[in-house]
Amino acid sequence: MICNDFQSHLEDCVERKRPPQLDPFADHLAECPLCHERLADHSLLETALLHLDEGDESPDFVERVVREVLAGTRADRLSQAPMRASRGRRFARVAIAVVALGLLAVFAVPGILGLFTAPENPRALEQFTGIKPDPPRDDDGVERDDLRLDRLVAETSVAIGSLWNETGRTLGDLETLVPLGFRERRPSEEPGDDAEPGLAGHLRQELQPLGRQLTNSFGFLTLGR
Amino acid sequence: MNEPDVELVLRCLDGDSDACRDFVRLYQRMIFSLCYRMLGNHEDAEDAAQESLVRALRGLSGWDRTRPLKPWLLAIAANRCRTSLMKRSRQPFTTDFAREPEQAERGSDRIAWGEELELALDQLKPEHRECFLLFHQHDLNCSEVGEVLGCPEGTVKTWLHRARRQMAEFLRRRGIVVEPSYDL
Numbered sequence: 001m002i003c004n005d006f007q008s009h010l011e012d013c014v015e016r017k018r019p020p021q022l023d024p025f026a027d028h029l030a031e032c033p034l035c036h037e038r039l040a041d042h043s044l045l046e047t048a049l050l051h052l053d054e055g056d057e058s059p060d061f062v063e064r065v066v067r068e069v070l071a072g073t074r075a076d077r078l079s080q081a082p083m084r085a086s087r088g089r090r091f092a093r094v095a096i097a098v099v100a101l102g103l104l105a106v107f108a109v110p111g112i113l114g115l116f117t118a119p120e121n122p123r124a125l126e127q128f129t130g131i132k133p134d135p136p137r138d139d140d141g142v143e144r145d146d147l148r149l150d151r152l153v154a155e156t157s158v159a160i161g162s163l164w165n166e167t168g169r170t171l172g173d174l175e176t177l178v179p180l181g182f183r184e185r186r187p188s189e190e191p192g193d194d195a196e197p198g199l200a201g202h203l204r205q206e207l208q209p210l211g212r213q214l215t216n217s218f219g220f221l222t223l224g225r
Numbered sequence: 226m227n228e229p230d231v232e233l234v235l236r237c238l239d240g241d242s243d244a245c246r247d248f249v250r251l252y253q254r255m256i257f258s259l260c261y262r263m264l265g266n267h268e269d270a271e272d273a274a275q276e277s278l279v280r281a282l283r284g285l286s287g288w289d290r291t292r293p294l295k296p297w298l299l300a301i302a303a304n305r306c307r308t309s310l311m312k313r314s315r316q317p318f319t320t321d322f323a324r325e326p327e328q329a330e331r332g333s334d335r336i337a338w339g340e341e342l343e344l345a346l347d348q349l350k351p352e353h354r355e356c357f358l359l360f361h362q363h364d365l366n367c368s369e370v371g372e373v374l375g376c377p378e379g380t381v382k383t384w385l386h387r388a389r390r391q392m393a394e395f396l397r398r399r400g401i402v403v404e405p406s407y408d409l
Contacts, residue, residue, distance in 0.1 A: 011386075014385075014389070015366070015367060015382075016366065040402070040403065041389070041390070041393035041397075042389075042393075043403045044393055044396055044397070044401065044402070044403040045361075045389055045392060045393055045396075047338075047403050048338055048341065048342045048345070048392075048396065048401075049342070049361055049362070050338075051338030051339045051342060052262075052339065052342060052362060053339050055261070055267055057253060057257050057271055057274065058271060061249075061253060061257075061271065061274075061275065062246055062249045062250055062253065063246075064275060065245075065249045065253075065275050065278045065279055065282075066242060066245045066246050066249060068275070068279045069245055069278075069279050069282045069283060070240075070242055070245065
């Protein structure tokens with residue numbers, strides 16, 4: 001019982017609730033090692049606390065603090081600065097989160113769902129990957145004539161288009177006109193056509209008016225001659 | 226809070242630089258001391274103390290004048306220290322050989338009390354250490370410590386009891402013994 005009383009008294013002393021009065025416990029402390037140890041611990045800490053020393057701040061500490069506080073502040077701003085800062089920071093966080101979610105919705109989710117796929121059109125694939133596709137071949141592995149013609153026309157039209165472009169004009173008409181013109185009239189399909197046979201002849205025949213037009217315009221194109 | 230302090234705070238809020246200087250001089254010791262004990266080195270403590278006082282001065286209008294200023298200031302400093310400790314915990318671990326404890330020499334004349342107490346404080350959990358320092362070094366009562374730490378008074382008492390017991394055990398293990406003072 002007296003141990004509990006002593007402990008309670010000691011705790012009150014520690015918590016500064018009452019001034020220490022050990023006289024009533026003197027006899028008990030002399031014969032109870034546990035309470036003696038509690039009191040010894042208490043004395044030890046109280047003594048140690050008297051020796052707490054943490055050194056001094058730098059000599060310019062006060063000036064540094066005051067300078068930082070007064071830097072760009074007046075009395076009215078003193079009260080608002082922390083609030084403004086925290087609001088701004090909060091807004092920035094929300095904005096970043098919204099942008100991140102937007103980017104995720106636009107790119108990551110469709111990608112994950114497989115909405116972005118490689119283009120099936122060979123030309124588009126060529127533009128996409130930079131790899132030129134092999135020309136289509138028949139069962140014997142020989143390049144098909146009609147497709148070969150289309151390819152050659154397309155390449156030629158691109159060459160003409162480049163020339164056209166160098167002069168500052170658009171490519172659009174030329175790139176579409178030339179291949180379409182060839183598709184409409186294929187070699188040796190029209191009876192009685194006395195035009196020069198073969199690919200070169202057809203190229204010449206089809207491109208002559210165009211070449212002439214270009215020659216008239218710019219004077220250096222030789223394809224139509 | 227007493228009148229001179231209120232007057233000083235009002236002058237600070239008016240942007241009086243001399244008042245700000247007086248305010249810093251008045252509380253720098255208390256703030257620095259807590260920071261030093263919490264962070265364990267002079268440079269970090271000074272940075273945290275400076276930041277705490279700057280924040281306190283900028284946020285003075287948010288202080289409730291019906292309540293004591295000291296716990297409010299210490300709460301700001303304690304928050305700064307916790308932030309600093311968190312940042313430090315994210316940094317790569319380094320062994321501090323200088324802090325390796327050696328057995329204290331027996332005999333009260335040879336005991337470096339300050340060092341022993343620092344080592345004992347280092348053994349405590351941060352929240353126990355904070356509680357111990359606010360109570361014993363800054364003379365806050367359990368209720369005020371609870372306000373600073375944002376925890377109930379009962380928790381403060383428990384932490385305080387554990388901290389005292391752990392520190393006393395540590396000091397005893399280190400061979401430091403004090404004959405109990407019967408007049409406390």
